[in-house]
Amino acid sequence: xxxxxxxxxxxxxxxxxxxxxxxxxxxxxxxxxxxxxxxxxxxxxxxxxxxxxxxxxxxxxxxxxxxxxxxxxxxxxxxxxxxxxxxxxxxxxxxxxxxxxxxxxxxxxxxxxxxxxxxxxxxxxxxxxxxxxxxxxxxxxxxxxxxxxxxxxxxxxxxxxxxxxxxxxxxxxxxxxxxxxxxxxxxxxxxxxxxxxxxxxxxxxxxxxxxxxxxxxxxxxxxxxxxxxxxxxxxxxxxxxxxxxxxxxxxxxxxxxxxxxxxxxxxxxxxxxxxxxxxxxxxxxxxxxxxxxx
Amino acid sequence: xxxxxxxxxxxxxxxxxxxxxxxxxxxxxxxxxxxxxxxxxxxxxxxxxxxxxxxxxxxxxxxxxxxxxxxxxxxxxxxxxxxxxxxxxxxxxxxxxxxxxxxxxxxxxxxxxxxxxxxxxxxxxxxxxxxxxxxxxxxxxxxxxxxxxxxxxxxxxxxxxxxxxxxxxxxxxxxxxxxxxxxxxxxxxxxxxxxxxxxxxxxxxxxxxxxxxxxxxxx
Numbered sequence: 001x002x003x004x005x006x007x008x009x010x011x012x013x014x015x016x017x018x019x020x021x022x023x024x025x026x027x028x029x030x031x032x033x034x035x036x037x038x039x040x041x042x043x044x045x046x047x048x049x050x051x052x053x054x055x056x057x058x059x060x061x062x063x064x065x066x067x068x069x070x071x072x073x074x075x076x077x078x079x080x081x082x083x084x085x086x087x088x089x090x091x092x093x094x095x096x097x098x099x100x101x102x103x104x105x106x107x108x109x110x111x112x113x114x115x116x117x118x119x120x121x122x123x124x125x126x127x128x129x130x131x132x133x134x135x136x137x138x139x140x141x142x143x144x145x146x147x148x149x150x151x152x153x154x155x156x157x158x159x160x161x162x163x164x165x166x167x168x169x170x171x172x173x174x175x176x177x178x179x180x181x182x183x184x185x186x187x188x189x190x191x192x193x194x195x196x197x198x199x200x201x202x203x204x205x206x207x208x209x210x211x212x213x214x215x216x217x218x219x220x221x222x223x224x225x226x227x228x229x230x231x232x233x234x235x236x237x238x239x240x241x242x243x244x245x246x247x248x249x250x251x252x253x254x255x256x257x258x259x260x261x262x263x264x265x266x267x268x269x270x271x272x273x274x275x276x277x278x279x280x281x282x283x284x285x286x287x288x289x290x291x292x293x294x
Numbered sequence: 295x296x297x298x299x300x301x302x303x304x305x306x307x308x309x310x311x312x313x314x315x316x317x318x319x320x321x322x323x324x325x326x327x328x329x330x331x332x333x334x335x336x337x338x339x340x341x342x343x344x345x346x347x348x349x350x351x352x353x354x355x356x357x358x359x360x361x362x363x364x365x366x367x368x369x370x371x372x373x374x375x376x377x378x379x380x381x382x383x384x385x386x387x388x389x390x391x392x393x394x395x396x397x398x399x400x401x402x403x404x405x406x407x408x409x410x411x412x413x414x415x416x417x418x419x420x421x422x423x424x425x426x427x428x429x430x431x432x433x434x435x436x437x438x439x440x441x442x443x444x445x446x447x448x449x450x451x452x453x454x455x456x457x458x459x460x461x462x463x464x465x466x467x468x469x470x471x472x473x474x475x476x477x478x479x480x481x482x483x484x485x486x487x488x489x490x491x492x493x494x495x496x497x498x499x500x501x502x503x504x505x506x507x508x509x510x511x512x513x
Contacts, residue, residue: 092400099407105415123449126442128477
């Protein structure tokens, strides 16, 4: 879970204080740092990075690149005193940022609007969000407390999936704000994947069973270094959908060879996903000591 | 807070006003009038700002094309990010910032933001943005980088109640690529020409017809 909203990184003490106070007065949870190194140490905790351009130890665009390597989803706003001519973007390797000039009249209001919007909507991810993302994340949170207790049961379902569907790997996981977390699995040994690197990030946008017969042929995943290193070629998943209709995660199967997936296979996977969701739902109800009907 | 009025378009487009804070993907082959549609939608405002990101044609050509479509430019209200790298003549009816290549997404984004910030500083709060064309960006970069670029621009314009119009030629990309980029937008307008003039239809945009209809413009 995120620890804060915004990180302001600026070597100028006065500018850093003014920017921090401006955003704090707007009701945001703000941290600050004066150097690139200090900024990187705070990065895991925030949704938005507001960075100056010039630093004694580098540039704001170098900070952005390092930030995205650690936290791919972080929204980055360069808030600079330098002119465009004074900023080197040719060597930024395509890092996408928003930008505001400190010299622009009335920029304070615009900065608050942009940062607030970025915190609420997460507007710089490289992947699309479901339309009900806020409600969906709230639903994911409701199952956090029971996820660990369901591990053994979900492992068994994953093993059953491998045997039934003739695949070498299967996993059950939730997709939270920044990552896909594995709750149960068979044939794989991973705990979590950055959401930007996960195929499930796209699968949860689709109501139907998602099938990618060859990940290398799909433009969404062809340049995915993690998938490439893992040797995965085939992927299929069915959504874990709560009783009130929110997709909190997926039941996935994978293989190292491309393959097709029949209608019967899709039905089996759909059933396994429903069973996994029932495991989570029943445990949630028991934990909350509430209604056990149905 | 009172809701702002929608962004309106000339009658010939048969488009109802589009709500502020909307990103639209215009999908159609270039020779079917889709580029001209994006330019027309971007330039159709009165007393509104406009920013065009042009990846293939220089700023001079963009102004000529918009003026041929009946748009009036003035440097107080109009900005162009020129990725072709041509310096425009002086004087020129728009503020132009150049980038050396459409590959430089960092430079494009920063210059776009600079132009938008300048319009905001001048009190121009209603801004239309057009990107022609995302297809060029895709031909030079990977889908993930271009996705972040589209998402960021769309996010900026929705934060400030503008409208963003992105062009893509779906005939030269995998359908999954086009569908992914469409998901960063609030709706889509498809464009075609089957020999009887340019037609368009809207999908996912409230109060817009989903049926194909002709548009009557000097494309």
